[in-house]
Amino acid sequence: MSLTRIHNFSISLDGFATGEPQTAEAPFGHAGQRLHQWMMATRFWDAGGSDGVDNAFAERHSHGIGAEIMGANKFGPPASRDDLDWKGWWGPNPPFHTPTFVLTHHPRPSLPMEGGTTFHFLEAAPAEALEIARAAADGQDVRIGGGATVVRDFLAAGLVDHAHLVQVPIVLGRGVRVWDGLEALEDGYDVEAVTSPSGVTHLTLTRKAS
Amino acid sequence: MSLTRIHNFSISLDGFATGEPQTAEAPFGHAGQRLHQWMMATRFWDAGGSDGVDNAFAERHSHGIGAEIMGANKFGPPASRDDLDWKGWWGPNPPFHTPTFVLTHHPRPSLPMEGGTTFHFLEAAPAEALEIARAAADGQDVRIGGGATVVRDFLAAGLVDHAHLVQVPIVLGRGVRVWDGLEALEDGYDVEAVTSPSGVTHLTLTRKAS
Numbered sequence: 001m002s003l004t005r006i007h008n009f010s011i012s013l014d015g016f017a018t019g020e021p022q023t024a025e026a027p028f029g030h031a032g033q034r035l036h037q038w039m040m041a042t043r044f045w046d047a048g049g050s051d052g053v054d055n056a057f058a059e060r061h062s063h064g065i066g067a068e069i070m071g072a073n074k075f076g077p078p079a080s081r082d083d084l085d086w087k088g089w090w091g092p093n094p095p096f097h098t099p100t101f102v103l104t105h106h107p108r109p110s111l112p113m114e115g116g117t118t119f120h121f122l123e124a125a126p127a128e129a130l131e132i133a134r135a136a137a138d139g140q141d142v143r144i145g146g147g148a149t150v151v152r153d154f155l156a157a158g159l160v161d162h163a164h165l166v167q168v169p170i171v172l173g174r175g176v177r178v179w180d181g182l183e184a185l186e187d188g189y190d191v192e193a194v195t196s197p198s199g200v201t202h203l204t205l206t207r208k209a210s
Numbered sequence: 211m212s213l214t215r216i217h218n219f220s221i222s223l224d225g226f227a228t229g230e231p232q233t234a235e236a237p238f239g240h241a242g243q244r245l246h247q248w249m250m251a252t253r254f255w256d257a258g259g260s261d262g263v264d265n266a267f268a269e270r271h272s273h274g275i276g277a278e279i280m281g282a283n284k285f286g287p288p289a290s291r292d293d294l295d296w297k298g299w300w301g302p303n304p305p306f307h308t309p310t311f312v313l314t315h316h317p318r319p320s321l322p323m324e325g326g327t328t329f330h331f332l333e334a335a336p337a338e339a340l341e342i343a344r345a346a347a348d349g350q351d352v353r354i355g356g357g358a359t360v361v362r363d364f365l366a367a368g369l370v371d372h373a374h375l376v377q378v379p380i381v382l383g384r385g386v387r388v389w390d391g392l393e394a395l396e397d398g399y400d401v402e403a404v405t406s407p408s409g410v411t412h413l414t415l416t417r418k419a420s
Contacts, residue, residue: 014389183381
């Protein structure tokens with residue numbers, strides 16, 4: 001069975017998954033890289049990195065995934081929307097290696113990249129986008145890649161089977177908050193928390209058997 | 211040196227320390243007792259309770275405290291403001307056992323209770339209230355007892371030396387949020403997190419040596 005999964009989705013103590021404002025130079029606004037330092041210090045990101053609990057979680061990002069869905073703000077800053085020369089933040093070989101569906105109100109032609117990533121641009125509601133990505137995933141799982149608005153929309157629509165969030169001990173104060181509109185989310189999920197020596201707290205939400 | 215401390219201050223994943231609406235029957239609104247079940251299951255609360263990490267944190271509430279400051283909503287629901295028969299939620303012997311200062315726009319005469327608690331009613335800004343409570347604490351520490359608005363105001367004013375927050379794995383969605391207006395709070399504090407087998411995550415913020 002093909003699942004819908006979220007991995008390595010980092011938030012502040014106050015629930016912001018990104019700061020503001022987003023620009024080409026600052027994809028996470030005033031948050032900078034602070035939400036993701038825990039991940040950059042793991043072997044998943046850097047061959048010399050740590051191989052403990054942070055890495056065990058981080059590595060799951062890649063395993064068994066056949067497609068990703070991301071929001072327009074993960075693909076590029078607002079100023080890039082109609083710029084066909086913008087090819088994402090990641091250079092010629094993005095770290096997705098599968099069909100990757102960008103939800104946008106500014107669709108453009110599909111964009112094949114090196115390493116197996118092809119960006120497709122969709123104007124679609126979550127359920128419809130998931131159906132398309134599921135077909136492209138060829139039996140493997142679909143990853144919801146963020147940002148916060150997309151994660152929230154898919155959680156609110158009841159489309160997520162497993163979510164891994166990483167709470168970083170900083171207070172961002174402003175940006176985009178992931179929890180809004182998700183009252184009683186725990187009713188549908190088993191929630192676990194585990195802290196890491198790095199100082200972050202890994203939260204997993206696993207859909208309860210129905 | 212007399213410190214200013216916060217203990218057992220429970221919040222949801224989305225940072226709400228209470229739900230809504232608050233009434234005499236529901237001090238925490240739609241949150242019910244869900245934010246405090248972890249504490250009620252400890253020996254601190256119930257002689258038959260657990261004696262692990264949750265209890266180790268819970269017990270600190272009482273040690274070395276000479277006065278408490280609380281907000282008007284911790285003392286009573288909005289409808290009780292001008293009711294001199296309202297003596298708090300806790301019966302004749304409240305669990306404070308020290309002078310307890312209630313910040314309110316509706317001051318009333320001081321109210322001695324059994325067990326060492328005397329409620330005093332103050333219309334004062336955080337720094338001024340703290341000065342008064344500090345004098346009453348007679349060399350011991352002052353506890354900031356909540357609710358969320360009072361905790362937030364004292365943190366924002368830089369008056370807190372140590373804060374213990376307990377994150378409960380539920381999404382409340384609405385109520386009063388503790389983190390608002392505290393951007394970059396971590397700059398002044400060492401933050402630790404540890405999870406408990408009960409499922410909650412204990413967060414401590416300890417003011418950095420200056």
